[in-house]
Amino acid sequence: MRAIVFDHFGDESVLHLSEVDPPTLSADELRIRVRAAGLNRADLLQRQGHYPPPPGASPILGLECAGEVIEIGSNVPGWSIGECAMALLAGGGYAEEAVVHHGSAMHVPGLLTDDEAGAIPEVFLTAYLNVFELARARAGETLLVHGGGSGVGTAATALAKLAGIRVIVTAGSREKCERCLAHGADEAINYNEEDFVERARGANVILDHIGARYLARDLECLALGGRVVVIGSMGGPGNIDLNVGSLLSKRQQIIGSTLRARPNEEKAAIVASFVARFGDDLRAGRIRPVIDRAFPIAEAAAAHRALKEDHFGKIVLKV
Numbered sequence: 459m460r461a462i463v464f465d466h467f468g469d470e471s472v473l474h475l476s477e478v479d480p481p482t483l484s485a486d487e488l489r490i491r492v493r494a495a496g497l498n499r500a501d502l503l504q505r506q507g508h509y510p511p512p513p514g515a516s517p518i519l520g521l522e523c524a525g526e527v528i529e530i531g532s533n534v535p536g537w538s539i540g541e542c543a544m545a546l547l548a549g550g551g552y553a554e555e556a557v558v559h560h561g562s563a564m565h566v567p568g569l570l571t572d573d574e575a576g577a578i579p580e581v582f583l584t585a586y587l588n589v590f591e592l593a594r595a596r597a598g599e600t601l602l603v604h605g606g607g608s609g610v611g612t613a614a615t616a617l618a619k620l621a622g623i624r625v626i627v628t629a630g631s632r633e634k635c636e637r638c639l640a641h642g643a644d645e646a647i648n649y650n651e652e653d654f655v656e657r658a659r660g661a662n663v664i665l666d667h668i669g670a671r672y673l674a675r676d677l678e679c680l681a682l683g684g685r686v687v688v689i690g691s692m693g694g695p696g697n698i699d700l701n702v703g704s705l706l707s708k709r710q711q712i713i714g715s716t717l718r719a720r721p722n723e724e725k726a727a728i729v730a731s732f733v734a735r736f737g738d739d740l741r742a743g744r745i746r747p748v749i750d751r752a753f754p755i756a757e758a759a760a761a762h763r764a765l766k767e768d769h770f771g772k773i774v775l776k777v
Contacts, residue, residue: 461553462758462775468758469506470766481516481550481557486722488560489529490543492777494752495551495577496522497765497769498609499690505577505762511549512719514574519758520551521718524566524575525777534560536602542566546579546720546725552758554777556666564733569743577609578746584689584717585614587731588665592713593685599662602654602679604628604672605637606646609772610689612748614665615642620739626658637770641748655679665689674698677710685711747772768770 459480464472482487501519503509511517524544530537537543537560544566545558567573589595601618605611606627618625620640626645627638634711647654658664659679666672667690667771676686677700705712717725739745748771753761755777 459554460755462520462755464505467505470505470762472505472597473759473762475758476757478518478553480555481537481553483531483557484563485531485533487531487557488527488543488545488563489554490523490525490545490558490563491528492523492551492554492556492576493525493572494523495520495553495755495775495777496577496580496609496747497761497773497775498522498580498596499765501552502762502766511733515548516556518550518553520549520553520556520775521547522576522578522580523547523551523556524572524578524776525556528555531560534562537563542575544570544575544579546583546717546729551576552755552775552777553727559722559726561722562729564729566740567743569741569747573749573752573774573776576745577749577774578745580717581609581613581747581772582617582745583728583732584610585665586736587717587728588687588689588713588715589614589618589663590735591728591731592715593665593687595621595623595663598624600624600626600658600660600681602626602628602658602661602664602676603643604654604664604666604668606643607634607770609669609747610665610667611638612641612771616745617736620736620744626654626661628654631768634770660687663687667691673712674700677701677705677708677712678687680708680710682707685713687713687715689715749774749776752776 545563664686669691750769
């Protein structure tokens with residue numbers, strides 16, 4: 459099969475299309491003929507040598523894909539050859555075939571295109587896990603999403619609005635703020651023009667991919683009993699000084715979270731919970747990813763450059 463590979467870490471130019479052996483299939487897995495694969499910033503980090511795949515995972519890039527089921531393991535229930543699947547992967551999406559534990563796969567509703575299906579699993583399951591399961595966001599609360607124009611940001615906005623939650627986002631330009639508002643956010647803050655703390659003061663839940671650089675200010679604007687979930691460190695590594703007295707008196711919670719390295723059983727539980735909560739919305743077309751651009755798989759380097767630069771929502775590889 460063909461796949462995007464790289465022989466050494468580096469910039470986008472190290473990516474190239476090559477013939478590789480198809481992945482082996484275990485009894486608990488599905489084999490998918492990939493039609494589309496969503497890009498994520500974790501892919502850029504892995505290409506640069508900063509985010510190795512978990513033990514046993516494919517070294518090929520790609521944390522989500524969609525396509526046709528072409529082989530089914532002997533212990534896999536509920537799937538038939540020829541059905542369309544979208545899957546959360548620990549790796550392997552930038553290829554013509556991918557294998558995935560059946561618990562990490564979802565049936566693709568007929569309303570979704572291949573590109574849309576390939577852009578759903580990683581970002582919507584990340585948003586669901588962190589906003590609803592870990593932070594326990596409820597109807598009537600306020601959610602602050604940093605990076606509202608990102609794949610996870612647009613997914614979190616969509617899910618929160620369906621759940622009756624008020625959404626405030628931050629973004630880096632007026633144009634992105636306008637697009638976030640059009641996508642459903644109640645307020646959008648241009649972080650290059652104003653501090654988010656005053657505008658977002660009283661937020662009950664914060665979804666933060668910046669990390670150390672934002673955390674103290676997150677706590678400053680978080681409400682009594684508020685929860686902040688840190689899902690990345692795009693602001694760079696570092697230690698921070700926290701006002702522990704304020705943290706205690708306001709009964710706030712800081713939650714660290716990743717999805718990729720969780721065991722199959724945990725991922726299956728997250729997928730099942732997401733489908734139980736939002737499956738009707740997914741099937742009715744009320745849940746759709748925002749697709750910025752789609753690139754042929756041979757243009758993976760250009761797709762990585764686009765992801766690194768200005769975009770809104772998701773970038774997809776067409777396989």
